[in-house]
Amino acid sequence: MAGEPMDGAEPVLDVLGTVQASEARYRALVEASAQIVWTCDARGRVTEDSPSWRAYTGQTPGEWLGLGFEACIHPEDRLRALETWHRGLREGRRVQQEYRLWHHSGQWRWNHVRAVPLLGPGGAVESWVGMNMDIHDRLSAQRMQTALYGISEAARGLGDLYVRIHGIIKAFMPAENFYVALLDPGGDTVRFPYFVDENDAPPPALRMARGLTELVLRSGAPWRLDPDRIEELVRGGTVVLRGEPPLDWLGVPLSMDGRILGMLAVQSYRGDVHYSQSDLALLQFVSGQIAASLERQRAEEERKRLEADLQHAQKLESLGSLAGGVAHDMNNVLGAIHAVTQTLKAAYAGEDRLLGSIGTIERAAVRGRDLVKGLADFARKDLREACAVDLNEVVGQECELLSRTLLQRVRLDVALEPGLPRVMGEPGALGSAFMNLCVNAVDAMPEGGALVIRTRSLPGDLVELAVDDTGQGMEPWVLQRAMEPFYTTKPYGKGTGLGLAMVYSTAKAHGGTLTLDSRPGEGTRVRLRLPALAGAPAPAAAEPVDTDPGRPLRILLVDDDDLIRDAAPELLELLGHRVATASSGPEGLAMLDLDPDVDVVLLDVNMPGMSGLETLALLRERHPRLPVILATGFLGDATRHLLATDPHLLALAKPYTLEEARVRLKEAVSR
Numbered sequence: 294m295a296g297e298p299m300d301g302a303e304p305v306l307d308v309l310g311t312v313q314a315s316e317a318r319y320r321a322l323v324e325a326s327a328q329i330v331w332t333c334d335a336r337g338r339v340t341e342d343s344p345s346w347r348a349y350t351g352q353t354p355g356e357w358l359g360l361g362f363e364a365c366i367h368p369e370d371r372l373r374a375l376e377t378w379h380r381g382l383r384e385g386r387r388v389q390q391e392y393r394l395w396h397h398s399g400q401w402r403w404n405h406v407r408a409v410p411l412l413g414p415g416g417a418v419e420s421w422v423g424m425n426m427d428i429h430d431r432l433s434a435q436r437m438q439t440a441l442y443g444i445s446e447a448a449r450g451l452g453d454l455y456v457r458i459h460g461i462i463k464a465f466m467p468a469e470n471f472y473v474a475l476l477d478p479g480g481d482t483v484r485f486p487y488f489v490d491e492n493d494a495p496p497p498a499l500r501m502a503r504g505l506t507e508l509v510l511r512s513g514a515p516w517r518l519d520p521d522r523i524e525e526l527v528r529g530g531t532v533v534l535r536g537e538p539p540l541d542w543l544g545v546p547l548s549m550d551g552r553i554l555g556m557l558a559v560q561s562y563r564g565d566v567h568y569s570q571s572d573l574a575l576l577q578f579v580s581g582q583i584a585a586s587l588e589r590q591r592a593e594e595e596r597k598r599l600e601a602d603l604q605h606a607q608k609l610e611s612l613g614s615l616a617g618g619v620a621h622d623m624n625n626v627l628g629a630i631h632a633v634t635q636t637l638k639a640a641y642a643g644e645d646r647l648l649g650s651i652g653t654i655e656r657a658a659v660r661g662r663d664l665v666k667g668l669a670d671f672a673r674k675d676l677r678e679a680c681a682v683d684l685n686e687v688v689g690q691e692c693e694l695l696s697r698t699l700l701q702r703v704r705l706d707v708a709l710e711p712g713l714p715r716v717m718g719e720p721g722a723l724g725s726a727f728m729n730l731c732v733n734a735v736d737a738m739p740e741g742g743a744l745v746i747r748t749r750s751l752p753g754d755l756v757e758l759a760v761d762d763t764g765q766g767m768e769p770w771v772l773q774r775a776m777e778p779f780y781t782t783k784p785y786g787k788g789t790g791l792g793l794a795m796v797y798s799t800a801k802a803h804g805g806t807l808t809l810d811s812r813p814g815e816g817t818r819v820r821l822r823l824p825a826l827a828g829a830p831a832p833a834a835a836e837p838v839d840t841d842p843g844r845p846l847r848i849l850l851v852d853d854d855d856l857i858r859d860a861a862p863e864l865l866e867l868l869g870h871r872v873a874t875a876s877s878g879p880e881g882l883a884m885l886d887l888d889p890d891v892d893v894v895l896l897d898v899n900m901p902g903m904s905g906l907e908t909l910a911l912l913r914e915r916h917p918r919l920p921v922i923l924a925t926g927f928l929g930d931a932t933r934h935l936l937a938t939d940p941h942l943l944a945l946a947k948p949y950t951l952e953e954a955r956v957r958l959k960e961a962v963s964r
Contacts, residue, residue, distance in 0.1 A: 329404075329424065331424075331425075334419075336382070366392055377390045378408075388408045388423075398569065406423065406425050472490065485497075490536075504533060508526070510556055539562055540563065541561040542559075543576055544557070545576050545580045629857055635951045681826055682718045682719070682720050685713050687720050689709065692707050692746065704743045708748075716823045723803070726795065730796060734762035738762055738765075746761075756825045758820075758822075758823075759820055768813055800823070846870045847891050848892065848895055849872075849873050850862060850865075851894065851896045851900075852895075861895075862874060864954065868958070870958070878907060878908030881912075885915070893922060894922070895922050895945070896922065898924065921941065921961075923935075924947050926948075941964055
């Protein structure tokens with residue numbers, strides 16, 4: 294470094310710089326010194342041979358004498374070095390500086406140079422004695438320390454990491470052409486997150502092939518290649534070049550704990566740039582630090598992603614709870630509307646004009662019921678009627694419908710893995726979830742495209758359903774909210790925003806996961822993964838239910854909502870039944886005590902104060918065999934357990950139609 298003494302240089306120069314030094318002593322010191330020692334006249338011209346100079350630079354005596362030494366100074370350092378030297382010549386002062394000097398190995402190496410004037414009897418400079426010390430390795434070590442600090446700094450920021458790495462490499466060697474290649478987790482695709490090259494444009498993600506990049510990735514070893522070696526590899530079929538072939542090339546792996554993460558490469562298209570083995574060693578050492586930085590960043594990104602996923606899941610959980618409450622209240626409203634419209638239709642059977650208006654109201658109520666069902670499905674945490682399901686069969690049936698409705702504008706590509714393990718679930722819910730994914734995919738391809746559907750078994754006893762499209766894709770902010778209920782980017786009236794929310798809830802209820810991957814212009818990839826059920830029996834066919842209305846019944850309707858208490862009795866009376874109503878659990882129990890001849894109790898589950906299940910527990914103490922129908926829009930774990938253990942207990946989903954009520958009442962009294 295400038296201003297720092299060279300170990301062992303000062304004593305030698307002090308002795309050489311005295312006019313009393315004998316010729317023999319001078320020669321002995323020159324030959325004993327491990328440094329380059331040289332002399333020149335007062336004008337700075339070399340007049341005597343220096344074996345140490347010639348051994349270092351490879352110059353001949355004829356090339357070295359006079360001003361031939363100037364050719365050995367690096368072109369970028371030459372002007373500065375000669376200006377400093379000539380100033381010393383004019384002023385007769387000692388000179389010390391650093392510059393790169395040509396080495397016979399073909400490498401430019403940093404030297405620390407000092408020169409002292411030899412004065413004659415009159416005090417004038419008669420000649421100069423100089424000494425060069427090779428400080429390249431020491432300087433590289435110091436600069437390496439700086440580089441490592443720079444890498445550490447770069448690791449704190451994600452955006453400029455590769456730019457900083459490039460700058461660090463350029464500080465050590467010619468690296469105008471530099472790139473980073475990373476292996477995808479699957480190990481079959483190479484991405485180029487940073488690529489700077491004077492001839493070639495940044496390539497897209499590529500399948501592993503036989504390029505120079507893959508040579509490093511497959512071998513896990515560093516490579517230094519000159520044109521002859523590259524030609525040899527190409528001729529032997531080991532390498533197939535992509536883009537402009539380099540003249541010199543260095544490539545080193547990025548590895549951590551024996552895993553190959555990617556590689557770094559520098560390359561040159563200039564004939565005057567040649568990489569040495571020390572350049573390769575330097576790049577290899579730096580790559581180890583870069584790999585550690587990349588691994589830290591990946592871990593940090595994974596931590597942030599998991600935190601974001603957790604926050605998103607908690608948000609969806611909160612929305613699910615809210616949706617469940619809204620669905621319950623809306624079910625009561627829609628139940629009253631359903632009951633009134635069906636009562637009016639029966640009462641005014643011959644009045645077509647009035648029936649048309651009633652039909653409009655009924656259709657609006659049906660549409661509202663579908664929306665509420667979507668909300669309830671989003672809020673659900675379990676399965677209502679689970680059985681062993683052949684996912685291939687479900688997907689195959691839905692694909693038959695798809696193939697008839699795609700109108701040839703979307704190509705359907707289906708591959709179902711034979712012998713796919715069954716899953717425990719609801720065929721209807723899984724079919725609806727799959728169809729929702731397909732409808733979304735088709736809507737994303739207005740100009741046509743490909744819809745790719747796959748099933749396969751995965752390690753860890755999982756079954757995967759994949760739905761990929763080649764459509765428009767989603768922006769990151771859209772992807773982040775895609776599974777929220779009522780969030781949609783479709784035009785008004787074209788979508789409810791409940792499709793993906795329902796699919797997410799279905800996956801969760803089945804103990805599975807739903808993941809979305811999408812980029813603008815690159816389509817969307819959906820993965821629904823469910824726990825596999827080993828050795829599950831085929832689902833049993835449902836037995837037909839007798840829908841004959843049977844005898845008139847005495848029904849006790851217990852519901853806290855006055856709309857239900859006003860509308861439902863008229864609906865049930867259309868079936869020939871007699872209905873009494875109670876607004877709470879305690880009131881209903883008291884009415885049962887006064888009238889023990891009730892045939893069926895229609896009991897709301899969600900009531901303030903004494904809930905429906907609490908009412909049921911007290912009712913069973915007094916009437917253990919009385920048929921009870923739980924009216925609810927959502928079945929929780931406790932309700933499901935009671936339905937499985939109580940033979941005189943059934944459920945009726947709110948809001949219910951006249952036909953659904955008739956079937957359930959007949960079933961209740963037939964047990």
